Amino acid sequence: MSDLLIELFSEEIPARMQAKAADDLRRLMTDGMVEAGLTYAGAAAFATPRRLTLAVEGLTTESPTLREERKGPRTDAPEKALAGFLRSTGLTKEQLEVRDDKKGQVYFAVVEKPGRAAADIVAEVLEKAIRTFPWPKSMRWGTGTLRWVRPLHSILAILSDEEGAQVVPLDVDGIASGDTTHGHRFMAPDVIKVTSFEDYAAKLKRAFVILDPQERADLIHAEATNMAFAQGLEIVEDKGLLAEVAGLVEWPVPLMGPIGEQFLELPPEVLQTSMKEHQKFFSVRDPATGKIVKYVTVANRQTTDNGATILAGNSKVLTARLSDAKFFWENDLQTVRERGLEGMAAPLANVTFHNKLGSQAERIERIAALAREIAPLVGADADMAEQAAKIAKADLSSEMVYEFPELQGLMGRYYAEAAGLPQPVANAAQLHYSPLGPSDDVPTEPVSVAVALADKLDTLTGFWAIDEKPTGSKDPYALRRAALGVIRLVLGSEVRTDLSEVLLTHGREILAIKSKLDSAYEAEVIAGAAQEKLLEAQTEVLATASGANKEKLKQIAVNLSAQYNDAQQNHSLLLNKANEASQSACCIPPLLLEFFADRLKVHLRGEGIRHDVIDAALPENWDGDIVLLVNRVRALQSFLDTEDGANLLAAYTRASNIVKAEEGKDGVEYSLDPNPDLAENDSEKALFAALDAADPQIDAALKAEDFAAAMGAIAALRSSLDTYFEATLINSENQIIRRNRLCLLNRIRNLFARIADFAKLDG
Amino acid sequence: MTAHLATDRPRSFQEIILRLQSYWAGKGCAIMQPYDMEVGAGTFHPATTLRSLGSNHWAAAYVQPSRRPTDGRYGENPNRLQHYYQYQVLIKPSPPNLQDLYLGSLRAIGIDMDLHDIRFVEDDWESPTLGAWGLGWEVWCDGMEVSQFTYFQQVGGHDCKPVSGELTYGLERLAMYVLGVDHVMDMPYNDPDAMIPLSYGDVFKQTEQEYSRWNFDIADTDVLLRHFEEAEAECARILDAADDDPKTGQRIVMAHPAYDQCIKASHIFNLLDARGVISVTERQAYIGRVRTLAKACADAFVRTTAGGFAA
Known part of the structure; x- marks a missing residue:
């Protein structure tokens, strides 16, 4: 057994690529070595800005010898056959063995593939890994053709055991492997010779390099937290930033610095975003006030002045950056003061939302109308919902959001508050984008819910209207997320609504049928007026004119007539267009509802609800009432989870299969009401009685939308059904009895169908 | 090294330029003169754009006056100008020690590596107008971007073979940092103890105003x-x-x-x-x-x- 250490030392690797690269190196090497016949006990990979490192423990020293036997031709076979066999095995006749076989003496070739030394295999696999490494972006440098993320400088590759360490010989485009590396770029740049992973990690640490990114991140987090705590402050947690910063340094030294007084009035999120985006600083908060008061930057080195120069430089850059942010903030507030939020939103009339769906301003108008319509359903004040929708996107034309797009919504809330708008309206500016992902909170304040729903429904209807639906992995407008958002908003606020109606109305709106109808109507009026004028003119001409004048006037009449025809044609064209649009508007709701149903399946999968249960519970012409559907689905799922449920499903399937089979055979439908008087045995009579009892119960339960009760009523049928099937032969010799029994089974089938389409359930 | 810091620091904008010139000349670059046309950046100089193409080796360094009309602020903004200077180095093929050569140039203009925090932060360069792109970094000194460092991969739609290493220094910004000046117009242009000391503002404030007006309105x-x-x-x-x-x-x-x-x-x-x-x-x-x-x-x-x- 030996241990393998590999280090690929390069110029600075982008932070965002390091973790995956370390993992890729581990995967490519271990897969390749195992494929070549080696085994190992464990492997770990690490990355710093300048190196990818892999440590493999307990690697076998060589791959096993492989012995292969091949049967050749009989010894008395023609020379040609033997020659072919020798060629294919690469052996001479003398090297073959002659063995006795059933059919006589036969040549055998025994080929031994000797095992290969680990070093040879490692060298081969490593070279291939380097040449085919899956960097997201790679480059060439100097005169070479080798590609790496940035110039690759050295390859350290050693196999070590109790005897010592040996370099795995390897040369990739002039970069020869060795047993040396370098420490920190500035603090310990000299060559370091290593003999094992432990030796390597320890020597690197002495040379100011912490190899393990997790260790660097932990260190940054601990020191930053301590420094803040010592001053009664706290770090604003940011895991993504922590990982990124840990990828920018080999020797992390957190330093805490002040934020100029003049910036402390900026919203904390603005400070945080500006510092994070531009400078990769952590924000430090005063827990008493919630304000960001300091920052932590992470330097890549210690200095004799304990970071004073570094901190001074960083503070200076921060001041310049925050001056910009303050400038944007003050300009935006001035706009709000002078022109209000609607004034701030005015430029959105010139911003295209989508070239087929008009400008942002037009979209906002539609959302406002829709929010107003939805408001009563979610218990929101209609005026407030409309007002909120009108200003919710105003911040998209603020300077701050132009600079920091990720602050959209949040700045809207600040600016709405500054404008003195009611708090629910201001909150909606921020919350109407929610929920953004499956883990994002769903707004509950009615005004926010109304605008959030209107926003998403407008997006969905719009893109369905122009036929830009998500396909496969492509969903550039995040329509799946929008649909999931609608589902979660509806379920969160228990909105009972016929979505299809809302979608249809809104679809019509979007397709601007109204305006097209209007123009068609206008054209008709114009055509009508033209016709009247024409008739008048004709009469007048014929009555008054004579000679040449008459000819000239006739010509004018002909021209007018042509114009009239044009107008009429135009009219029918517009009418056609309007009809077409009206028809496509009608297509939107069913297609979109299907999409919602699909999204619902994904959403409910988390609760352990199966796809087929949703399919079964989905009515044929679903109206889009998500709350009702989900209640039905949940009741059905819990019913199926009981023993009664599973058993009844089996009974249903049996009844349904028999009816289907017999209907198929006889070519008729057994859909008549079964006659209880034809019941022959007690179990049959009992089943009739049970069905008669269940019917009104199910009616009442469905009316009350109490699906659990409806399922309970069905569950009560279990024993009657079981007994019936045990005691009764459906296909009786007596045709009248047989038909009646088939109709009885059909009645059972229909009863089940009132609750769900049980045929769609898997087994 | 810390010891000679006080005397080793340049005293003016022009001294920083002169030091960069003599540093890169010492490293074997041909010191070119600015291109005699209006350009938006040092990259446009044919010594970079054209010479990065083809197989011939090349090493050049030069100051390039650069114009970005939209950045005009009538000389009021502390660090935005419609006319400014870039220092440009292009070496083809990129030498293996280009990062060290670059760091040496920072030392040459008085940046003490023992006191400052120098970082190479991912920044891929692309010029849609030149049909050019490359990979590299922006170089940070204590959190401030002081240079662009790029390995050219393509120029004018052609693959660069061999690859050129390109360094671009924003001279005003770098000099303001080294000289500890907050407003570009306050920066000493020549030595503050010269017979007639001139600030950057003395030289350029008026032209910034004139060009800002012309660029934007006239x-x-x-x-x-x-x-x-x-x-x-x-x-x-x-x-x-x-x-x-x-x-x-x-x-x-x-x-x-x-x-x-x-x-x-x-x-x-x-x-x-x-x-x-x-x-x-x-x-x-x-x-x-x-x-x-x-x-x-x-x-x-x-x-x-x-x-x-x-x-």
């Missing part, structure tokens, strides 16, 4: 639009000419004169942009037109001797 857009089209047409016409010159009987491909027209078109586009007469959609179209010229010039250059063409 430049005749009709004339500019016409010049753009003329430059575009002239570039194509030059490249259409036969390789063989009937007068001298020599093969003379006119890559450089054609490229001048490309530079001209590019700068006129920047001026039109500053005048606000180019819409978002037109913008892409104009950039595409300049790129077409750049590519045609690159195609021509690789057919010249300097571009590695062997008859």
